[in-house]
Amino acid sequence: MDTLTQAALGAAVGGAVLGRRLGRKAVLIGAALGTLPDLDVFLDYGDAVANVTEHRGFSHSLFVLTGLGTLLALLVRRFAPARDISLGRWWVYFLLCLITHPLLDALTTYGTQLWWPLDVRPSAWPVVFIIDPLYTLPLLVGIGFALATGNGYRGPAWGLALSCAYLAFAMTAKGVVEHRLTPLLAERGLAEAPRLVQPTPFNTLLWRVTIIDGDRHHETLLGLLDGGTPPMVETFRRGADLESVALALEKGQRLDWFAGPFLRYEARELDGRETLVATDLRLGFPGFFAFSYALAAREEKAWQPLEATAMVAPDSRADRQALGQLGARILDAQANLCTSGFVAEHWVEVRPEAC
Numbered sequence: 188m189d190t191l192t193q194a195a196l197g198a199a200v201g202g203a204v205l206g207r208r209l210g211r212k213a214v215l216i217g218a219a220l221g222t223l224p225d226l227d228v229f230l231d232y233g234d235a236v237a238n239v240t241e242h243r244g245f246s247h248s249l250f251v252l253t254g255l256g257t258l259l260a261l262l263v264r265r266f267a268p269a270r271d272i273s274l275g276r277w278w279v280y281f282l283l284c285l286i287t288h289p290l291l292d293a294l295t296t297y298g299t300q301l302w303w304p305l306d307v308r309p310s311a312w313p314v315v316f317i318i319d320p321l322y323t324l325p326l327l328v329g330i331g332f333a334l335a336t337g338n339g340y341r342g343p344a345w346g347l348a349l350s351c352a353y354l355a356f357a358m359t360a361k362g363v364v365e366h367r368l369t370p371l372l373a374e375r376g377l378a379e380a381p382r383l384v385q386p387t388p389f390n391t392l393l394w395r396v397t398i399i400d401g402d403r404h405h406e407t408l409l410g411l412l413d414g415g416t417p418p419m420v421e422t423f424r425r426g427a428d429l430e431s432v433a434l435a436l437e438k439g440q441r442l443d444w445f446a447g448p449f450l451r452y453e454a455r456e457l458d459g460r461e462t463l464v465a466t467d468l469r470l471g472f473p474g475f476f477a478f479s480y481a482l483a484a485r486e487e488k489a490w491q492p493l494e495a496t497a498m499v500a501p502d503s504r505a506d507r508q509a510l511g512q513l514g515a516r517i518l519d520a521q522a523n524l525c526t527s528g529f530v531a532e533h534w535v536e537v538r539p540e541a542c
Contacts, residue, residue, distance in 0.1 A: 188291050189318050190222055195326035196291060197221015197284045199350070202333050202343025204280045208272060210339040213280070214330050220284035224252065235480050236438045236496040240445040247289035248303035256282035294354065296385045296469050298445065308444060313385040314357040320389060325349035357391040364394045364409045371418060372398070377405070381448050383469060388510075393517040395472055399448045402427040403536055406473055406526055408516060416520035421527045422537035423473060426452035432483070433465055436492045439482050442467075451476075451534075454485070457499065461485040464499050474529025475509065476501055 188196075201217020209216075227246040232238050245251055260278035267277075292299040295317050298309030315322055329346020333339045365384055372378045381399040392412060398405040404425050407418045429452035433439030442465055443450065449468040454461050466479040479499040483490040509529060515522040525542035527535045 199343040206339030252285040413520040473526035
């Protein structure tokens with residue numbers, strides 16, 4: 188999630204645990220702890236793929252943060268003047284302020300390495316968008332009340348309860364969408380195909396579904412307010428003929444570990460040479476994918492890995508027209524949002540008649 192939300196979550200958790208005893212201090216220290224794991228964003232590994240795949244890594248590990256929380260609790264118990272607060276209470280305070288950060292991150296699409304240093308894929312159970320005002324606002328109101336009144340417990344506790352209720356609603360909404368998706372996948376013979384169901388920007392009423400089908404990927408939108416309107420499915424090419432080339436590269440394998448199989452491949456002319464580019468299909472939506480990486484360049488009919496991979500500017504960025512159509516689609520299933528209209532023609536394989 189965004190930094191403001193993580194700070195607000197840490198502050199609310201801190202107030203709920205020690206707000207009665209420490210007042211505003213519990214809230215302010217909690218806010219600082221809540222942002223601590225994201226300091227890894229300042230680390231530069233000198234390589235675009237390394238930077239994106241190492242983010243939310245060791246600093247988001249439940250093992251690392253549990254150890255850090257334990258150390259902080261021991262130090263504070265030894266040196267803090269608040270001697271009436273037990274070691275166990277300090278430990279719960281530091282632990283929850285720290286680990287709620289990666290646990291919330293794991294509820295977004297990007298992926299979080301909760302189990303670092305174990306060699307497992309990043310955890311991602313997307314039920315909220317990376318910025319969701321309806322989740323953040325109750326936390327901000329609660330901590331604002333705490334800072335204004337000095338009552339460090341009541342406001343944060345209520346804010347935390349409301350934000351957790353919103354997460355419960357989001358999880359239920361995703362369950363409803365996945366239930367409606369099941370017959371659609373069965374009808375198309377895609378019941379076992381890799382799929383990603385995630386909320387569209389800033390809401391949990393409209394959900395984007397991405398299904399990988401060999402050289403193709405299918406996209407559809409399902410909304411809680413759709414009623415009986417059947418979903419519209421668009422199909423795009425994925426450039427899978429270049430997938431084997433990418434997977435032969437160390438950085439291509441790392442990217443596949445991070446985002447596979449939700450990757451698109453293409454040969455693009457960059458800086459006067461043919462370059463292999465991989466695009467993460469999870470983040471954004473068709474026509475507005477945010478993260479693409481140059482992996483290799485063709486030299487004498489062979490692909491040679493770049494010494495350092497680099498971010499590639501996206502073809503286009505979300506504009507008011509696209510966001511306006513997205514907003515209209517949330518409330519009206521008949522307001523067809525044809526994402527294929529934002530995509531270069533050579534990527535589109537099947538465009539529905541409604542588009």
